[in-house]
Amino acid sequence: MGLWALLLGLGPLAWAEPEAAWQGDDASGVVAELVRQVASQDQRLRDFYALRDHRPAWQDADTVAAFTSALHTLESDGLHPQDYRPDELRARHREVYEQGADIEAQVQYDLFATRTLLTALGHLQRGKVDPGSLGTGWEVPVSKPDFSLAAVSGAIDQLRFEALINEVRPDFVPYQRLRSGLARYRNIERLGGWPRLPPREQSLRPGDVDDDVALLRERLTRIGELELVAVDSDAFPGAGLEAFDPRRYDGGLEAAVKRFQRRHLLEPDGVVGRQTLAALNVPVERRIDQIRLNMERARWLLHGLPESFVLVDIAGYRLSYFRPNGQIWRSRIVVGRPYRRTPSLRSEITHVTVNPTWTIPPTIKREDVLPRVRQDLGYLWRERIQVLSPSGTPLDPWEIDWDNPGNIVLRQAPGPQNALGQLVIRFPNDHMVYLHDTPSQDLFSREQRAFSSGCIRVENIRELAQLLMDDTHSEHDIEARIDSGETRNVSLANRMPVIIHYWTVNPGDDGELSFRPDIYERDDALLRELDRPLAL
Incomplete structure (x- = not known):
């Protein structure tokens, strides 16, 4: 009603x-x-x-x-x-x-x-x-x-x-x-929370028999993880239910640990090492606070959303394109390092650039490129970087005082090894960030992917760009444009909204909550404000 x-x-x-x-x-x-x-x-x-x-x-x-x-x-x-x-x-x-x-x-x-x-x-x-x-x-x-x-x-x-x-x-x-998850975790708190596993020098591995395995089993049972996987009695021949030992790290427990690791953006190897142990030992009270502050983020954002839009989930390293036909296209992304954070913003995608050049931003030029050039001038040729005056006139690198280079522009030529790859998706914003391709495709296989200088690298970005063209009635063949080798801006006939946001708790389609590392350390500041007494 x-x-x-x-x-x-x-x-x-x-x-x-x-x-x-x-x-x-x-x-x-x-x-x-x-x-x-x-x-x-x-x-x-x-x-x-x-x-x-x-x-x-x-x-x-x-x-x-x-x-x-x-x-x-x-x-x-x-x-x-x-x-x-x-x-x-x-x-x-x-x-x-x-x-x-x-x-x-x-x-x-x-x-x-x-x-x-x-x-x-x-x-x-x-x-x-x-x-x-x-x-x-x-x-x-x-x-x-x-x-x-x-x-x-x-x-x-x-x-x-x-x-x-x-x-x-x-x-x-x-x-x-999130609201249902909050109720669930508060109920866990009322029942006493979950046990804390003691510090260990050695990781817990499948096949181990240890008192800490029983604690691990209890910890995962408290959140229902073991209710979602069957105990694998075939993992250890001859071990039937009558011989079940809660101290044994069996196949069922391994599956539950891997599920827990995936929900916390950890390497799902089934080994309880330092990072997994730390995630297991986060108190339930802290998880409750995480849910609360991400509900606040949801209240900020989840209003007036258009029918179709691109949503970039920074802390989850995931991009979702909600298409006009109701389908959702998803991809893995790489975001900014903690000291070069990807900002939260809302804008509209206007065009893509195929075979882009890359004008190296001042911070990257100062902190990353110039130190390498001072050690080895050949770095410019290997990376196909051109030295230009502010007006765009080519300069001779041998005539530059690299200790005091002045107001020069460094621009990388287009090509597969360009830092932006072969395609950039652009939208107006004050932070000069965009979605782009990358030659470093191996980074997408990592569970945690904060490696960029602020912009967002997108796996399979060519497919995304073509979908954007098709869905906005823009008659462009992205592959053909790239194959031409020409650097060119290709406009969308209709702009597509894009939202870049930061979520450290995400509810999955199954209702289970995924807790992400607070890579930009934003949670505590928001929690303090959320808990600050209100002055009416």
Whole structure:
């Protein structure tokens, strides 16, 4: 049921009851005071009370009780109900209405309660934290809440706060899966969490018999990993169920460990080494916080998405193209190193460049290329790098003082060994990043792939480029353009939205959560802001 359906479902009698209750000697005085005080409030409060003809919303104690009770459901969304002052709302209502406070105090309370409700709904729908305040190069505009104030007013009058919250809550499948995962991990926490495996000098391997294997088995059972794989009694001949030893690292446990490793972007080799042990020993409380802060990221982003778009998942090293026909094309990617981070942004793909040259950016030139050239000038010829003046005039490398080269431009010629490969997908942004091909195809086989200087390398990018051409009705044959050997920009007939974002928890199609390493160390800063007490 949508918000307007909720509103209309209240019926004419439902609207008449508050009007009937709103009769008394002080009615005109309260209305006049509301008109006076709301004039200095923000636009949404002014609009809300204008819809009600400046009729107060919070005079009845049952209304406040229903609201404060509903606030506690926000915990399932990773928000803190106490941010929205349920205890203060109830206490102040008693002070105002049981102790006979004047009209000015009554109106102040009404504005406070309404502001609290609108704030809570806005946080639930669009997020509590301003992403631009985190210093992460955020360029994705977070739209304002768009719920109906008329529906909010009607829900207050009919004490339908939980229904209102359910309507405002994001209904996107990834968000709902994160919410379900949060409930699941909180239940694990209530049951005592999971055991911690002690530090080890030697890795645990299939076939080992060790007390720590029993702990490993219990750890994976707590999260249901072993419920999803069968114990392989054939892995060790003669070992039937009657001979099962929880201390033995058998085939079933190995399969569960590999599944765990894949969900944590670790090499799925079944060996419990240093990295796998560290992931196993992350406390359940930390995993809960990770889920909460990624729900916040979802609230920022999962609104107003177009029918088709390209989504770049930085921490998951994955690109997904949601095509107009409903199909999803996916590929592995390489992203920026922690000290050359790929930014989060939203833009639109405008064109591709086939057989690109590469003008080496200042940072890479200063930190990577010039030190190599100073050691060996032949590096320029091997890498087919041309030295140019700022105006594009070719310069003789032998005449350059490489200790103080001045304002020169270094440009790599097109070809298969060009750092950008043979194709670049471009979109306007202030960070000069783009999607591109690469001669270093071997990097795509790694589980963790933060190796670039900020741009995004895409496996099978030619296929992606051709799909973009086909889906935007752009009549270009990408392979033929590349085979021509010419450097050329090829425009899309219609722009394609692209979103580059950072997720350290991802819900899979099966509902299972994948936890990714926080390669850019962004989680803690967001968690601090998410947990910061709210000033209303």
